[in-house]
Amino acid sequence: MPGETPAGHSGRAIFAEDPARSRGRLVPEGSSPTRTPFQRDRDRIVHSAAFRRLKHKTQVFVPYEGDTYRTRLTHTIEVSQIARALARAFRLDEDLTEAVALVHDFGHTPFGHAGERALDRRMREFGGFDHNAQSLRIVTALESRYADFDGLNLSFETLEGLVKHNGPLLGPHAGADGGEVRPVPKPILDFDAVLPLGLDRFADLEAQAAAISDDIAYNTHDLDDGLRAGLIDLADIAELDLAGSIHREVKAKYPGLDPSRTIHEIMRRHITRLVEDVIATTGQGLEALQPRNADDVRDAGRQIVRFSPQMEAAVDQTRQFLFHRLYRCESVMVVMREAERVVEALFDRFCEEPELMPRDWSSGLAELSQERLMRRIADYLSGMTDTYAIGEYERLFDAVPQLR
Known part of the structure; x- marks a missing residue:
């Protein structure tokens, strides 16, 4: 087995991430006497509102179609279980691997990729919409729980894994292994300017284990x-x-x-x-x-x-x-086309009357540029669960979408 000599702390391989040498957080915090930085990251992820919302977000089938199919939450749990098994096999940091696995789908919209396609069309003039970039926005800005900072203030290693688990986004290795090379979403570039994540480098083994666990999980459970x-x-x-x-x-x-x-x-x-x-x-x-x-x-x-x-x-x-x-x-496509229509209709309605959004989202609208207003609407919509989006559609249009 590679890495048998010499090992890191508690049998950790020398090529694994060492939580004692974490590169820290954007907002410095004191250490915990009982948990490593990566354990704290995992716990913050699990206790976040974004994690709870995964329970009612589509994987492939919307809620109307049955209660035994995977949701984003059950998919995420399966990914984290596989990722921990791989981390244990290579003596990586299991907590960091689990944290990256648990956070990887935070930015998904209601109705899965159908909702993402709809938001990307509506946001095309303003940088588009990318679920991975949205995951970063959620954990660095949109979660509002802590007194000292916005987001979850996760460690560098967890953020790096979230952004780059599928490989570098810039440089000669972008799109490695035949992946599509796409422009780096603006939210990622903006955050990288504040806390550089090394977008031209590969991620650590913990993030790579989480990424391939996603492939293993969905290729199996979608079948x-x-x-x-x-x-x-x-x-x-x-x-x-x-x-x-x-x-x-x-x-x-x-x-x-x-x-x-x-x-x-x-x-x-x-x-x-x-x-x-x-x-x-x-x-x-x-x-x-x-x-x-x-x-x-x-x-x-x-x-x-x-x-x-x-x-x-x-x-x-x-x-x-x-x-x-x-x-x-x-x-499936009949339902997904209707789901896209629902998300686009909600987006258009909030553009016309942004004050229809809840108070937390509709405050300070007069101070926003058009781009920031559009991004706020996208943030609000992308955070919705399937059931909440359906309820909002029924409230605003007095109609029931045909999602069966």
Whole structure:
């Protein structure tokens, strides 16, 4: 196992983040006698309003469609569980890994990516809307809980992981591994000017573990939800290299197993295969790199926590399958188009009459430029849960959106 010698505190690997050497917070705070900085970050994230709102935000299916499908909250919990397993395998800081996993979806809008598309269209003249940048805004400005600062005043390492868990945003390695290179959202650039996050470097292993755990979780549980919703049949996954091979194994071992248990057995093995592949592949990468500290990981020029080439191909195949068979399924798209219309209608109405927003959001409107007013409306809308957005639509338009 890489990193066996010498280890950091309490068996932590030398390339893991050391909370005793954290780069600190934007607003300095005294240390805690009982918790590390990363434990405090995790606790602040869990106790935030943004975390609670994830309970009623869409993952794929809106609330009307059933109460057993994933929400943003249950997805986030699954990601954090997988991320902790990876952190333990490599003796990383588990608390930091968990913190990044728990905060990674804070900026998602009501109705998932449908709401994000709607807000991005409405905000196009003002820098657009990006859920990752919105996550940063929430934890650095919009959460209003503490007497001494806005946001959650998270540590540098947690903020870095939130912004860069999928890789550098600037420089020669932006869009590494075939990712799309997009302009860096203005909220990220604005914050980076105050607290530089090294946007041209990779993130530490803790953030990389959280990022790949997101891939493992949604590729598995979106298959699960699609099967249980009846939009995908068990026979359909035969074409998938990973899920199809697992299905054949399960059928051979349990020929009379009922469909519900069959689905669960496939999905638990699906997660296990992906996790074990990441552990083996990442172990080889660390053995080759021999990082002496977390900065060696940042400067490695590539993501270290990754799938093998064969598994990456299988994961890409699953992504494409889900895109065509689930995310772009007409029964899903009918609901998502209506959801986009709802978000756009709310945005337009608040632009016409911003005083219709609650007092906390509608105060001081006369002092705002048009850009700041539009951003405030986007902040307000993006923080809504699905149910709250539906309620606001019914209140303002005396109509019920058709989200079934």
